Amino acid sequence: MTSLADIPFSLLDLASVTRGSSIGDTLQRMFRCAQHADKLGFERFWLAEHHNMEGIASSATSVLIGQVAAKTEKIRVGSGGIMLPNHPPLVVAEQFGTLDCLFPGRIDLGLGRAPGTDPVTMRALYRDERRADFFPDEVSELQRLLGPDSGPHPVKSYPGSDSQVDIWLLGSSLFSAQLAAQRGLPYAFAGHFAPPLARQALNLYHQLFQPSDVLEKPYAILCLPVIPGETDEEAQYLLTSAQQRVIALRTGKPLYLPPPVETMEGIWSPMERMQVEAFLDLAVVGGPATVKSKLTMLAEQLPVQEFMFSMDIYDEGKRLRALELLAEIR
Template sequence: MLLQDKKFSLLELASVREDETITDTLRHSLCYAQRADELGFERFWLAEHHNMEGIASAATSVLIGHIASGTKRIKVGSGGIMLPNHPPLVIAEQFGTLACLYPGRIELGLGRAPGTDAITMRALRRDMRAADDFPQEVGLLQQLLAPLKPGQKLKAIPGAGTEVPIWLLGSSLFSAQLAAQRGLPYAFAGHFAPRLVREALHIYRESFQPSETLNKPYAMLGLPLIAADTDREARHLATTSHQRILSLLRGNPLWLKPPVDDMTPLWSPEEEAAVKDFLGLAVVGGPDTVREQLETVCRELPVDEFMFTIDIYDPAHRSQALEILAALRT
């Protein structure tokens, strides 16, 4: 019963299978979003990453438009736009345009980290200290997306008056505090940074200040998830995610690889521990196990919504995971 009160959403990185093209990947992403739309998922967000082989979501706002154009109901947004990489005016114009094209369906999740390395930041022509200005730039974005005021000099056209919903994203405590101060919805990146989840959610709820946006806190939790017909099959499918995180830790390309029967030859004991720590909040199993694990999270953590990352190699199996999730809420 606990799950019936929670909304389910998805985070997409447009992960490229090692035997396919980016064109294939983007086609799969759209089909995935369309199935989520049909099944009643709440939102579909795309993550901004740059200079990463195996991830095709760098042009995040472009992909948001692509997904929104191919779906009907589901909210589409960023999870997130890494604000240090962009001038706020440009983001306001991009998301304002999207909001005009797809009214009521576009959302703007914002992250404070650059989401990339120093070389890439310089290529993006952003100041290495831009993250220090995050609170001010969030405020500027709020102003640019709000209705125009008399005498306002700086205007986002399109953008002004669209009031695109802004979320703050975080994997530490900073954005939890800022979201609470500004009265904004908050999403914690438990899909890759599980350690501070309890503290961040506690700070957000305890420090929350009501605003014109929200009168009470609203927290979403990102979780890695692998759902299949049986626990055994889910554990097998999860080796795709294990290989990917292993590649990340080694600094290798992040191609999505087929599942394997045994990870033992592929990693050292130290690497295995690091991968499992990275995926510390992962939910893996058949329908009953997934239900039990999610209900445990519901009892232990004060979250209003789940946003799942589902790294499954076969698109058909990935779609099946959505169907399993949807059935848990009926």
């Protein structure tokens, strides 16, 4: 039987703004969450790049990574991820090379090939729609820029060269799973919003993995929603915040995290309920015993070396307590 004690726990944060709160207050809550996770022994704290999404405040991802790293001591801090088609590889290498100089051995660079936004905002970012096609080449460029100094070259990252930055490939489809396997890089699957392909992508990554200077054997993270509560009933109540926000996401409304409600009846239609439940298919919700049982089952059924959790919990005290429950479960 797989022991959860052998599987690191990590967090993915979008700097979610709660309804009625300010961005400044949101970021302070995020810092307190990262500090609590650091003290509880969580492995890493990642931030996701999104643009023009009202209610999500993690758009300046590398800036926030530096702030979180400065306010914590041991936990690894990184991107989950930087959407590479939005940025020149040299700029990414310089930013993360600088972070590595400030916080050596604690910085992760997770890379995605999606824009992290809508088509209109893509143009506002001056993004070439063909950039995603060059993702494998730009990953190679970043590996060169952040890797050992390879001698004379017209373009170098300074800071960046000879860094300790760990490069990860992120994905919600099979493309990045295959690329990560071919390059011998660690891989993270976005099960928190693309659950149907989780099993196939993780299996494919492990089947195709080629050892490299970075990794001798595959290492995969599964990111999934988790809502721990003191009881199953409390967790189901807390879950209604995430359920309401998924409806907002699907209907193009602002993504402020709303307070939980006693019932979703009257808030969602039967069709919306089906859509929300499919979106949250991998969600682990319940009291400590239920969460432990579900995570153990996932660890036995899927080839994962680490769990990363997204936690859409409205109340800060409940969120910090949820971290404690996860640490106790592990």
